[in-house]
Amino acid sequence: MKTFLITVIFITGFISANGGSNKTPGLKLNTVLAADFAGAQNVEWSSDADFYYASFTQDSKSITAVYGKETTEYIGYLKTIGADNLPSSIRKIITENYIGFKAIGTVAEIGGDNKDSYIFTLENEKQVLKVKADTDGNTRILSKLKK
Numbered sequence: 001m002k003t004f005l006i007t008v009i010f011i012t013g014f015i016s017a018n019g020g021s022n023k024t025p026g027l028k029l030n031t032v033l034a035a036d037f038a039g040a041q042n043v044e045w046s047s048d049a050d051f052y053y054a055s056f057t058q059d060s061k062s063i064t065a066v067y068g069k070e071t072t073e074y075i076g077y078l079k080t081i082g083a084d085n086l087p088s089s090i091r092k093i094i095t096e097n098y099i100g101f102k103a104i105g106t107v108a109e110i111g112g113d114n115k116d117s118y119i120f121t122l123e124n125e126k127q128v129l130k131v132k133a134d135t136d137g138n139t140r141i142l143s144k145l146k147k
Contacts, residue, residue, distance in 0.1 A: 025052045029072050036074055037065060051075065066112075076112020083107055083120060090118055093133050100124045123147075 025045055033040060033054050040056040040063075047053065052067045066075040083103035086094075094103055101122040108119040117134040119142070130142040 025067075025069075025072075029054075029067060032067065032072055032074070033065060037063065076110065079109045079111070081107050081109050086118060086120065087116075087135070089135055089137070090120075090133050093137060093139055094122065097139060098122050098129070098131070101127075101129065 025047065029052060030043075033043065033056075037054075037056065037058055040054070040058050043054055043056040045052060045054055047069065050069050052069055052072075054065045054067070056063055056065075061079055061081070064078045066077065067073065068075060083105055086103060086107060091103075094101060101124045103120050104123055105121050110117045110119070115134055115136060117132060119130065119132045122129045122131055126147055128145045128147065130144075131139060132142055133139040
């Protein structure tokens with residue numbers, strides 16, 4: 001349930017971060033961000049009622065980090081990666097559980113709670129699946145489409 005909540009926060013946060021207010025939350029949170037994500041560049045802040053969102057680039061990758069507004073506690077991050085950059089543990093899940101499917105396109109990597117989750121697209125000649133998998137080996141099919 002907590003992983004689901006973090007996923008919802010990131011999806012709504014990602015939308016808010018791309019269209020919300022652009023307020024800098026202050027020196028303390030900027031310092032926390034610099035410690036959590038050394039080398040973050042082009043930082044842009046936004047917020048909603050409960051969270052601050054820092055969108056930035058690090059190592060040429062776009063990342064959005066989420067912090068609690070009252071406590072400035074780090075909640076997690078959202079990063080987009082290519083399907084060819086999935087970690088080996090997730091590639092193994094695909095190979096063993098989705099025989100004949102191939103990961104395609106971009107992947108949403110969601111980190112937090114000492115566990116990373118990935119939302120990605122798999123396809124074969126008959127179907128396209130949207131799947132969520134985490135580093136503990138849990139998977140869930142989010143949607144199925146016939147070709």
